[in-house]
Amino acid sequence: MSTFGELVEEVAQEPQLGAAGYEAGVIEAKGPWRLAWDRLRHDRVAIGSSVVIVLIAGMAVFAPLASALTGHGMDAQYHLTGLTSAGVPVGPRAHFPWGADEEGRDILVRVFYGARISLLVGVSSAALAVAGGVVLGMLAGFFGGVVDTALARLFDVVLAMPYLVFALALVAAIGGQGGILIDIAVISFFSFGAVARIVRGQVLSIKEKEYIEAAHSLGAGSLRVMFIDIFPNLLAPVIVYFSLLVPSSIVFEATLAFLGLGVPPPTPDWGSMLQEAINWYNPAWWYVVFPGGALLATTLAFNLLGDSVRDAFDPRYNRLFARETE
Amino acid sequence: MLLEVKDLVVSFPTPDGLVEAVRGVSFAVGAGKTLGVVGESGSGKSVTAQTVIGLTRGARVSGSALFEGRDLLKMSRDQLRQVRGSKIGVVFQDPLSSLHPFYKVGWQIEEAIRAHEKVSRAEARRRAVELLGLVGIPHPARRVDDYPHQFSGGMRQRAMIAIALALNPSLVIADEPTTALDVTVQAQVLELMKRLQAELGMAIIMITHDLGIIADMADEVMIMYAGKVMETASRHDLYYEPHHPYTTGLLGSLPQSGHEGERLVPIPGQPPSLIGPPPGCPFWPRCGFAMPKCRLEVPPLRAVPGAPGHTSACWLPLELTGYSVEVDAARHLAAVAEGATAVATASGAEEAQP
Amino acid sequence: MSQGPRGEGPRSVGAVGEGGGDRPGVLLELQGVTKHFPVKGGGFWRKSHDAVHAVDGVDLQVRRGETLGLVGETGSGKSTLARCMTRLLPLTSGRVLLDGEDITDLKRSQLRPYRRRVQMIFQDPYGSLNPRRRVGSIIGDPFAIHKVADGAERKRRVQELMDLVGLNPEHYNRFPAEFSGGQRQRIGVARALALRPELVVADEPVSALDVSVRAQVVNLLADLQDELGLTYVFITHDLSVVRHVSNRVAVMYVGQVVELADRHDLYATPRHPYTKVLQSAIPVPDPEQSERRARVQASGELPSPINPPSGCRFHPRCPKAQPICAQVVPRLEVKFQDPPSHLAACHFPLADGEELPRAEAGDVARVGPGDGDRRAG
Structure with a gap:
């Protein structure tokens, strides 16, 4: 994830403090990014969920390898080996570690390939929603007045829309011809409002800070104040929100696919696999468990990581201690 | 001695290291006397007082704090709550956040009384009105039904003092009670505290960073720095020797x-x-x-x-x-x-x- | 003392009346400056017509090279006045003249050249520095905004500034959180001085600092004034600090200047009862003096600036108030045989050595019509 790359870069630039800080009369402290990174590094939940995310990403990247190892194509149908003579999918066994589906396709291979769609759609729609939300939220919060009123109403309208109804209508209109781009567009459209609202609120409070007044008193223009002074303070909440938006986008994508809006059928997708599994879960539990488990693991890992990142930026003990010493 | 604190050590474990806020502090307050505790930010003066009355959370505490012969640091939460409010009154810096915004001022004073004494609501209300009058709130019988936001900053602090005094405590701990107030209002509140002490005879621990307030109020002074006591002296000796x-x-x-x-x-x-x-x-x-x-x-x-x-x-x-x-x-x-x-x-x- | 950047040198030390000011020696002039803020609310459908009278008709002159102290309590309008002087806020009415040039109606882009000449130091050493930016970049802001220097040149000049204000230039890459309160205030000072301003408006620059560190920053500001020939407007609620640093002091009460005098005159012969009350309210760090001195107190608390008292705004709290005080606004003028520099706005000014009637214990508690929070609520 690129945002974490930036974070790491920030940390790398951090100067190391001398051991004898108190001798020089310096209160030993670290920069905000460094502090967050240090906390994250020591957070077991963050490490665990990062490992899971890396594993899922590995599944996506190495899906062709899984295909090669099992000898099963992504959507090849193995009616002889994958189905019993009665036409029922076979359960987990040596040839089909996670079993087969009703067409005799290898679920393991399909779950691996499905990770590609989930991650791609999840990450890119979250990124798009965050980008749009930050830009619009900043404009609304910074300029206020008519701009704010108009944009804030737009956010409200987007948030008030019943997205499931909208999605069903969309399925009815273009069902079956959807594609990954439509997925991303729909998901980010329904997600950016929440981001924009949060960013707007942040900007409104940052705008009142003395350092913003200081920038104005130095003669800084609007663009400079927005990007040099306000934006860096939005990064922490935006990173947190991004990491929480990824899992909800993945779920959203699965929902759309479940409803029939998404990548066209032969391409494996966790959501559409679950949909197809509906009729088969009774004999073929593996048909539900593995795609569902992958979806659950991914979203859980992203959510937990998001929580950890938030705690790292704004830990409770820090606030507590600030009050004690003030 | 009314309160005798010995070898108080308070530290807060944080992921960044152990914060040693108080490192071996001992002091005593006599009945009816005023102890001034002076220190800058991070000197541990507030943590010391908060620990004594059991308001520090997540801290490692050792030492003893004998109040009327009983160790406050060994008491259970319920026992402490009984002592706090009835025997020890507390006044904090920020009266706005210490008073609950949704309840009437008088009701909050009544609750403070009824938490410790079995009295009727009418009796508690009568005493609330009396207390508001005592701390110089005009028309107390009417203003007892005001909400905190209808009080000015100085009046809120007077109301806090009224709550602290509700059960006639033998000790009042005042943690920067006037820092949030304007100087002319601060002068009024300090004068009030002196008057009430003369009338009611309670001891006061006055925690402040302002050496001017201490010169006005304290009998004995304790200077703290980096979690330690640097000097204790009578008011006169501290300023002149x-x-x-x-x-x-x-x-x-x-x-x-x-x-x-x-x-x-x-x-x-x-x-x-x-x-x-x-x-x-x-x-x-x-x-x-x-x-x-x-x-x-x-x-x-x-x-x-x-x-x-x-x-x-x-x-x-x-x-x-x-x-x-x-x-x-x-x-x-x-x-x-x-x-x-x-x-x-x-x-x-x-x-x-x- | 440390060697500061010598590139430009102080622009105009002692250059009295330079730039065509119509009065010699006056750097900044305020004429009837008034600032009202509309009160939000008043219901969903109709707008409220109330306004906070933050500053009401202030006339002041700031002379080149002096330190003008501005003292007042909450709601006195001193911080708003600072933001009117620096034109961070638009005025409701009145004029602001910098070196004789009217800057009252200039737009933000037109103001930019004046921003170099007038700078501010802010109160909160935690709030006035962007927590997500490095100190070098914060102090270098003025150079970047005014395109004065960049790259290595900017870094060199920032480090010179850090040295000038007593910071270790090697800490260029640190974040504000890595500095203590006093050091952070030095960062704010360095930023304000980067472009060699003529006038520095300091809004409670030491109020948030601990005693021992406060003295360091007060000394630093004094040294920089000597070295760079700065003019200060020093705003504070702390009468003992303002007495220490200022040449002249203006006492403000609810949006108006009630007394203006040279430091010595203000403390020796205060004319306005509010000045006297303010003086006696300050705790003195000296037990004997503290016991000796007569403590006069104003009854009640500060009135609301939304609906300020009529006539003299201090009259509801004033021990000397007469009926006329509630009706006629007193003019700021010379009283008795005072020098022309000593002005007071009072119908019944205090004579030399006159004491105010000492407030009775019961009286102290009387919250008169001055208790404004009720009306504000």
Whole structure:
């Protein structure tokens, strides 16, 4: 994830403090990014969920390898080996570690390939929603007045829309011809409002800070104040929100696919696999468990990581201690 | 003694290290007396008081705090709650956040009374009105039904004092009670506290950073720095015969009438971090009189001869007082300009006036 | 003392009346400056017509090279006045003249050249520095905004500034959180001085600092004034600090200047009862003096600036108030045989050595019509 790359870069630039800080009369402290990174590094939940995310990403990247190892194509149908003579999918066994589906396709291979769609759609729609939300939220919060009123109403309208109804209508209109781009567009459209609202609120409070007044008193223009002074303070909440938006986008994508809006059928997708599994879960539990488990693991890992990142930026003990010493 | 605190140690474990907020503090408050606790940010003065009344969370605490013969630090939460409010009243800095915004002021006072005494609501209300009158709220019978936001800042602090006094406590702990108030209102509130003490006879622990308030209010004064007691003395001795260089430094930093436009004499450098504070005397990196011994050994509180109750945690000879920073002013100023800390020497000791 | 950047040198030390100011020696002039803020609310459908009278008709002159102290309590309008002087806020009415040039109606882009000449130091050493930016970049802001220097040149000049204010230039890459309160205030000072301003408006620059560190920053400001020939407007609620640093002091009460005098005159012979009350309210760090002195107190608390009292705004709290005080606004003028520099706005000014009637214990508690929070609520 690129945002974490930036974070790491920030940390790398951090100067190391001398051991004898108190001798020089310096209160030993670290920069905000460094502090967050240090906390994250020591957070077991963050490490665990990062490992899971890396594993899922590995599944996506190495899906062709899984295909090669099992000898099963992504959507090849193995009616002889994958189905019993009665036409029922076979359960987990040596040839089909996670079993087969009703067409005799290898679920393991399909779950691996499905990770590609989930991650791609999840990450890119979250990124798009965050980008749009930050830009619009900043404009609304910074300029206020008519701009704010108009944009804030737009956010409200987007948030008030019943997205499931909208999605069903969309399925009815273009069902079956959807594609990954439509997925991303729909998901980010329904997600950016929440981001924009949060960013707007942040900007409104940052705008009142003395350092913003200081920038104005130095003669800084609007663009400079927005990007040099306000934006860096939005990064922490935006990173947190991004990491929480990824899992909800993945779920959203699965929902759309479940409803029939998404990548066209032969391409494996966790959501559409679950949909197809509906009729088969009774004999073929593996048909539900593995795609569902992958979806659950991914979203859980992203959510937990998001929580950890938030705690790292704004830990409770820090606030507590600030009050004690003030 | 009404309250006797011995060897109080309070630390907060944080992922960044153990914050040693209070490091072995002992003091005593006599009935009806006022103890002034002075210190800058991070001196541990507020943590000390909050720990005594059981309001520090997530802290490691050791030591003892005997209040009327019982150790507050060994009490259960319920026992502490009984003592707090009935025997010990507390007044905090920010009256707005101490009063609940959704309940009427009078109701909050009634609750404070009824939490400790079995009295009827009518009786509690009668006493609430009486208390509001006592702390100088005009038309108390009417304003008892006001919400906190309808009170001005000074009146809120008066209401807090009314709650603190509701059950006629023998001790009131006031943590920066006037810091959030304007000076003219502060003067009113301080005057009120003095009047109430004369009328009701409770002891007060007055925690503040303002040496002016202490000069006005305290009988005994305790100076804290980096979680330790630097000096204790009677009000007179503290201002006119201070021993510890930190105390003289603090007094010297204040602008004084008759010396307008002259340079102030600041203490150079910054207070130490409470995570891994320096060994030895915590003040030595900023002290103009520091000797090699100061870096290595923590000076204990030693009695200053001829002055009962006057103790100083300093290795300098106790026979001399008033280690004026001014003798070393030139060197300090140079040090400040360089952003460095004064180098430790013992040279200043001889120059100090007795 | 440290060597500062010598590139430009102080622009106009002692250059009295330079730039065509119509009065010699006056750097900044305020004429009838008024600032009202509309009160939000008043219901969903109709707008409220109330306004906070933050500053009401202030006339002041700031002379080149002096330190003008501005003292007042909450709601006195001192911080708003500072923001009117620096034109961070638009005025409701009145004029602001910098060196004789009217800057009252200039737009933000037109103001930019004046921003270099007038700078501010802010109160909160934690709030006035962007926590997510490095100190070098914060102090270098003025150079970047005014395109004065960049790259290595900017870094060199920032480090010179850090040295000038007593910071270690090697800490260029640190974040504000890595500095203590006093050091942070030095950062704010360095930023304000980067472009060699003529006038520095300091809004409570030491109020948030601990005693020992406060003295360091007060000294630093004094040294920089000597070295760079700065003019200060020093705003504070702390009368003992303002007495220490200022040449002249203006006392403000609810949006108006009630007394203006040279430091010595103000403390020796205060004319306005509010000045006297303010003086006696300050705790003195000297037990004997504290016991000796007569404590006069104003009854009640500060009135609301939304609906300030009629006539003299201090009259509801004033021990000397007469009926006329509630009706006629007193003019700021010379009283008795005072020098022309000593002005007071009072119908019944205090004579030399006159004491105010000491407030009775019960009286102290009387919250008169001055208790404004109720009306504000």
